[in-house]
Amino acid sequence: MQAFGSVTIFCDRQRSGRFDDWVAHLESALDLGNFEEARKLRLMRSKLYGEAAEEFDTFKLDHPIRAQEYAAVKARLFKLFHSTETRSQRSVEFHNMKREPEENMRRYANRIRKAFHKAYPMEGILDSATAASREQMMMDRFLEGLPSDVQIPLKYKKFASFEALIDRAELTALAVEESQTRVRIHAAYASTNVPNNQNELTSVLEALHRLSAKVDQNATTQNMELQKSLAEMKRQLAHKPPQMGGKPRDPNVTQPEAFKRAALFCEFHNTYEFHTEADCFAKLQQKNEVCRLCRNLGHRQNFCPTIRKPRPPPPAGHYADTPTAPTGALRSQPEN
Numbered sequence: 664m665q666a667f668g669s670v671t672i673f674c675d676r677q678r679s680g681r682f683d684d685w686v687a688h689l690e691s692a693l694d695l696g697n698f699e700e701a702r703k704l705r706l707m708r709s710k711l712y713g714e715a716a717e718e719f720d721t722f723k724l725d726h727p728i729r730a731q732e733y734a735a736v737k738a739r740l741f742k743l744f745h746s747t748e749t750r751s752q753r754s755v756e757f758h759n760m761k762r763e764p765e766e767n768m769r770r771y772a773n774r775i776r777k778a779f780h781k782a783y784p785m786e787g788i789l790d791s792a793t794a795a796s797r798e799q800m801m802m803d804r805f806l807e808g809l810p811s812d813v814q815i816p817l818k819y820k821k822f823a824s825f826e827a828l829i830d831r832a833e834l835t836a837l838a839v840e841e842s843q844t845r846v847r848i849h850a851a852y853a854s855t856n857v858p859n860n861q862n863e864l865t866s867v868l869e870a871l872h873r874l875s876a877k878v879d880q881n882a883t884t885q886n887m888e889l890q891k892s893l894a895e896m897k898r899q900l901a902h903k904p905p906q907m908g909g910k911p912r913d914p915n916v917t918q919p920e921a922f923k924r925a926a927l928f929c930e931f932h933n934t935y936e937f938h939t940e941a942d943c944f945a946k947l948q949q950k951n952e953v954c955r956l957c958r959n960l961g962h963r964q965n966f967c968p969t970i971r972k973p974r975p976p977p978p979a980g981h982y983a984d985t986p987t988a989p990t991g992a993l994r995s996q997p998e999n
Contacts, residue, residue: 675715817832934975
């Protein structure tokens with residue numbers, strides 16, 4: 664145990680260095696103690712911290728049978744945390760990345776992001792075209808690393824962002840896992856071998872529990888995001904600037920008669936407008952036109968008084984009035 668005490672804590676690549684060097688030091692200490700598998704796993708877990716510890720616990724929960732073997736756990740951590748040295752090797756590592764069995768979809772996406780930024784680092788503020796191109800490269804690698812049953816439904820669809828692709832991939836993976844579990848259930852019930860049937864049913868039951876936990880976790884995450892969005896909307900509404908006058912207008916209160924607008928009647932248009940015939944711009948434009956109906960000068964045939972209908976009543980909310988002075992477009996023109 665004195666040799667084991669000299670083994671440092673492993674957190675991630677950046678702070679703890681190469682995983683292969685660290686695990687070689689750990690195994691040299693474990694070999695001296697000649698420990699059994701379960702004890703090796705407990706001792707390894709005691710030397711893990713942060714992201715490495717979370718990955719160890721997640722692997723143990725998602726795949727409890729494989730997690731009982733020290734070699735399987737070491738291989739899993741080696742794939743996730745072993746770092747190559749050169750830029751070209753990091754590029755090869757990025758383009759060969761695949762989703763591990765039972766790996767959380769967002770952890771897989773985070774591995775894609777980390778490997779991409781190590782293989783293709785860029786400093787400073789990126790323009791929108793460059794950022795979109797880099798995100799598309801990560802999305803392509805993310806899709807290529809998925810199993811075929813999850814990849815095929817997503818491969819030829821367009822997604823607005825990497826986050827949208829991750830969300831859809833999570834739902835697709837859950838649907839595929841549910842379908843596979845149903846097949847196993849039918850196969851277990853159709854089996855004639857009772858002992859194997861019981862073992863298969865037990866395995867299917869564990870798979871159902873894991874699937875139910877994943878669905879609940881996904882629903883909880885979406886519910887939390889929805890609650891955050893609603894809270895943000897309420898906050899924005901609470902800070903909405905007040906309306907003019909200090910209080911909102913009551914739509915049920917009628918407008919006082921003194922503030923109603925006078926409806927100006929234009930004889931030329933034979934309707935209520937914002938001007939009268941004296942300052943009608945259409946009449947001014949047609950002063951040299953000859954009517955084809957009455958052959959008089961000053962209007963076109965569609966404005967001819969011979970086909971003019973009776974004067975209509977004023978519109979609702981207005982009252983008829985004829986101003987003493989011209990208003991509208993020709994107000995500033997001098998009178999002849």
